Structure formats: C-alpha cells, structure tokens
Amino acid sequence: MKKKIKVGIIGVGNCFAGLIQGIEYYKRNKEKKIIGLMHKKIGPYNFDDIEFTSAFDVGRNKVGERLDRAVYASPNMVNWVKLPKLKTLVREAPISDGIGIYVENKIKPIRKPLSIEKLKRGAEEEIKNTKTEVLVNYLPVGSQKASEFWAEIALETKCALINCLPVFIASNKKWAEKFKRKKIPIIGDDVKGQIGATIVHRVLTKLCSDRGTVIDKTYQINVGGNTDFLNMKEQARLESKRISKTQAVTSQLIENISPESIYIGPSDFIPFLGNKKLAFIRLEGKMFADIAFSIELRLDVDDKANSAGIVIDAIRLAKLGLDRKIGGPLIAASAYLMKHPPTQFTDEKAREMVEKFIIGTSRR
Numbered sequence: 385m386k387k388k389i390k391v392g393i394i395g396v397g398n399c400f401a402g403l404i405q406g407i408e409y410y411k412r413n414k415e416k417k418i419i420g421l422m423h424k425k426i427g428p429y430n431f432d433d434i435e436f437t438s439a440f441d442v443g444r445n446k447v448g449e450r451l452d453r454a455v456y457a458s459p460n461m462v463n464w465v466k467l468p469k470l471k472t473l474v475r476e477a478p479i480s481d482g483i484g485i486y487v488e489n490k491i492k493p494i495r496k497p498l499s500i501e502k503l504k505r506g507a508e509e510e511i512k513n514t515k516t517e518v519l520v521n522y523l524p525v526g527s528q529k530a531s532e533f534w535a536e537i538a539l540e541t542k543c544a545l546i547n548c549l550p551v552f553i554a555s556n557k558k559w560a561e562k563f564k565r566k567k568i569p570i571i572g573d574d575v576k577g578q579i580g581a582t583i584v585h586r587v588l589t590k591l592c593s594d595r596g597t598v599i600d601k602t603y604q605i606n607v608g609g610n611t612d613f614l615n616m617k618e619q620a621r622l623e624s625k626r627i628s629k630t631q632a633v634t635s636q637l638i639e640n641i642s643p644e645s646i647y648i649g650p651s652d653f654i655p656f657l658g659n660k661k662l663a664f665i666r667l668e669g670k671m672f673a674d675i676a677f678s679i680e681l682r683l684d685v686d687d688k689a690n691s692a693g694i695v696i697d698a699i700r701l702a703k704l705g706l707d708r709k710i711g712g713p714l715i716a717a718s719a720y721l722m723k724h725p726p727t728q729f730t731d732e733k734a735r736e737m738v739e740k741f742i743i744g745t746s747r748r
C-alpha cells in the first residue's frame with residue numbers, strides 16, 4: 385500500500401478548517417479539476433495522501449474533542465463540506481503567548497491548564513504514538529514563545545515543520561542551524577496566499593521595476609472579519625507580520641524605496657466580512673520624462689481558500705525533504721510558498737527551483 389503523510393496540527397483554527405475540508409471536497413468530487421495546488425501529485429504523494437494524526441489547541445470547546453468536530457467549533461467559520469468521522473482527538477497545548485487580548489473571549493482558553501512539563505511530555509508522546517512526521521504551525525500572529533515551544537518539539541520528535549505564521553524560525557539563522565544539525569526539514573515563514581495581497585503586490589511591484597518605472601510610494605491595506613484579523617488589532621503582536629509583508633514586496637524592487645514611502649499592514653477588523661479579506665493596494669511612480677502614474681487595486685478573496693492549497697503543497701514538499709534526509713530550511717519551497725523565507729527570489733524563479741527539487745535535480 386502507498387505510504388501516507390502523517391501530519392500534526394498546531395492550532396485547529398480557520399486555516400486548518402479550510403485545508404481539511406478542501407481535501408475532503410476534492411476527494412468527493414473526483415471528476416473536478418483540482419485548482420490551487422502545484423500538482424495533483426508531488427513526488428509519490430497525492431493531495432489526499434495526507435492524514436491528520438495529531439492536533440493541538442487551547443480552546444476549551446476544542447481540546448478533548450474529535451478533530452472532525454473541532455474543525456467546526458466556534459470561532460471557526462469555514463463550513464464547506466461535512467467531514468467523515470476521524471479517530472484523532474485534539475490535545476491540549478500550552479497557552480503561552482498564543483492568545484491576544486482581543487481574541488481571548490472568542491477562543492475561550494481552557495481554565496486550568498496543565499503544567500508546561502506535562503504538556504511537553506504529552507505532546508511528545510502523542511506525536512510518537514501517532515507516528516506524526518510533519519507538524520504544521522497555525523498559531524495566531526504574535527505567538528513567538530509558543531512557536532518556539534513547537535519548534536523544539538519538532539526537533540525532539542524529528543518532525544518536519546511548516547511554519548505558517550510570521551514568527552521567524554526557518555528564516556532565523558540559529559533555528560535554521562538547529563534543524564540542519566538534526567537533519568530535519570523546515571519550510572517557513574508566513575504563508576503566501578494563492579492570490580493574496582502579498583503575491584499581487586509583489587507581482588505588480590516587479591512589473592513596474594521590470595518595465596523601467598520608479599515606484600515612489602506604495603501602500604497595502606488589508607481588512608477581514610475572522611479571529612486572525614481581530615488578533616491583529618493588537619499592535620504589539622504585529623511587528624514581525626509587518627516585516628514579513630513589507631520585505632515580501634520590497635525584495636522585488638530594483639531601486640530601494642524609503643521606509644516612510646511604504647505602508648503595508650493589516651489595518652482593521654470588520655466583523656461582518658467573516659473569512660472574506662479585502663486588500664487595497666496603491667502604487668505611485670514615475671515613467672518616461674518623469675511623468676507620474678498610479679495603480680489602484682481592490683482584491684476580494686476568501687482568506688482560507690487562499691492558504692489551504694499552499695500548505696497542502698508545503699506538507700508534501702516537507703515529506704520529500706524527510707524522505708531525502710535533508711536538514712534545515714527547504715530554500716526553494718520556502719521562497720515559493722512563504723512570505724518571509726530564508727532567501728527571497730522572484731516567484732517565477734522560486735517555482736522553477738521547486739520543480740527541480742521535486743524531480744530531484746536540486747537538493748533544496
């Protein structure tokens with residue numbers, strides 16, 4: 385029988401709800417063309433060779449619950465298809481710095497958390513018992529310490545790590561070295577959506593540069609109505625998110641832009657938008673003979689459909705890394721799938737590099 389990829393989830397929120405329901409959607413609709421994956425098959429792995437063998441969260445309505453039920457528990461909002469019954473139970477994770485002030489009364493964390501030592505032992509046992517081999521970190525923005533806890537767990541349990549949020553692990557030299565030494569692959573940091581504000585802004589920026597214009601000023605404002613956006617109202621949790629999103633765009637410029645001439649950030653929470661995300665992008669610049677031009681764009685997209693396919697590809701690429709015993713950041717996959725990779729490339733180049741990685745002509 386063909387091998388499955390055993391995946392553990394950290395944070396059973398909206399992103400994961402989209403990922404697991406998306407896989408189920410295509411499993412049930414076999415006649416449909418699969419949209420939003422690099423390939424139906426990556427190496428020997430089909431999109432539905434992914435199994436969710438362990439899961440960790442802190443919500444009192446999720447911990448102890450069967451994973452297929454926890455996926456629909458409040459404040460999650462994705463409800464695309466009904467999932468079949470799963471054996472996997474959601475286990476308790478350390479709260480640490482995972483819960484921001486604005487989302488606490490939505491997530492409702494467990495009242496009497498276990499000690500960190502017990503949770504560490506419990507997580508390691510669960511990963512071992514379930515033979516989990518790839519961990520996906522879906523913690524909220526600003527979860528620096530909690531993400532470091534799970535990065536250590538990945539190192540201890542020899543699980544590949546996919547770091548979906550803007551806490552710098554794959555792109556941090558010290559962490560990258562730790563994964564290299566232990567021969568464990570990591571893909572990160574901060575998922576780049578399929579048609580998200582980042583990729584659209586990057587491509588427009590590169591277009592302007594490639595066509596020889598100069599960008600004087602640019603902004604990108606994002607609004608949404610889910611807990612991710614509510615959490616991002618807390619400015620103190622946003623520092624790395626701003627760096628990640630800004631560098632994703634400035635890395636595509638030939639001529640530098642001064643920091644006061646670029647503004648990129650999630651800017652507000654509008655409850656009735658739910659998982660709909662709106663992005664407003666503006667670029668102002670000069671073309672031939674110093675004549676001014678501008679581009680104004682409004683993007684309207686489901687934020688969770690935007691990230692799910694990307695992570696399905698990341699899981700399969702991380703598994704290829706494990707199979708090939710490659711330690712440290714997978715450079716090509718991180719550059720193509722993430723906003724803040726260890727090394728930035730153009731998206732075209734990064735895609736080419738990933739294709740070479742898949743067929744094995746490039747090691748990372």
Ligand SMILES: NC(=O)c1ccc[n+]([C@@H]2O[C@H](COP(=O)([O-])OP(=O)(O)OC[C@H]3O[C@@H](n4cnc5c(N)ncnc54)[C@H](O)[C@@H]3O)[C@@H](O)[C@H]2O)c1
Pocket residue numbers: 394395396397398399400440441442443460477478479480481482483491522523524525530548549550574575576577580610611612687688690691
């Ligand atoms: N397009 C996208 O959706 C996109 C793109 C890039 C990055 N991301 C990032 O992915 C992450 C997940 O997004 P989401 O929409 O699923 O968020 P979410 O708020 O819906 O889910 C977060 C989940 O983590 C749980 N949680 C909170 N603290 C925890 C802790 N200490 N330990 C374990 N679980 C904890 C919550 O209970 C919740 O289930 C966010 O950081 C987001 O910014 C998303």
